[in-house]
Amino acid sequence: MDQIDKQIVSLLQSNAKISMKDLGEAVHLSSPSVTERVRKLEDQHVIEGYHAHVSLKKMNRPISALVLFTSRDCKALAEFCHDHPDVLECYRVAGEISYIVKLATYSVESLEQFIDDSMQYGTPSTNIVLSSYEKKIVEPFT
CATH class of the missing domain: 1.10.10.10 (Winged helix-like DNA-binding domain superfamily/Winged helix DNA-binding domain)
Structure with missing residues (x-):
């Protein structure tokens, strides 16, 4: 480039x-x-796509959370996350935990339901997002 x-x-x-x-x-x-x-x-896949950035609050998803998992069944957890409507992103990571899941949902009760449903795949540790910053422009290393 x-x-x-x-x-x-x-x-x-x-x-x-x-x-x-x-x-x-x-x-x-x-x-x-x-x-x-x-x-x-x-x-060249430098540009991978064009997307509309939407407001989670206006999409009736005001509760965001990061859920860290020590997983018992990585593939099953990944499939569960892929199919779950509240999951925005799912990362398999190396270290003490095996997955980090970012989700946005409509209530504390629906977050609790996600946690309850996911417990069969591993031990979750839930962190509710109070505020966030997302870098919108990524500069390449020179």
Whole structure:
């Protein structure tokens, strides 16, 4: 990736709906040239997709939690998480715990139900999210 590609990626992370005309102007390229660069970045899987970022609160999911598992059956826990509607992300990790699950749900009762249902796969430790920060723009290492 050259400097122009880095600028393109940064601008698209800030505004994925930017027109190719505006993107081209921002990086001093023609629309066809910037479109070709974006296509190549997509083909190389530098750009993996375009997504709408939604408000969990407005989607009636005001309770977020990170649940750490010491798992008894890793594959079964992964399948359970994959199929559960409250799970947003699931990470298998090395160390004392085996999984970290990020979920968003509509009530403390539904969180309790998730914990109860998941206990057959391992021992959960639940951490309710009070506030969070998510980096929106990721810069490549040089």
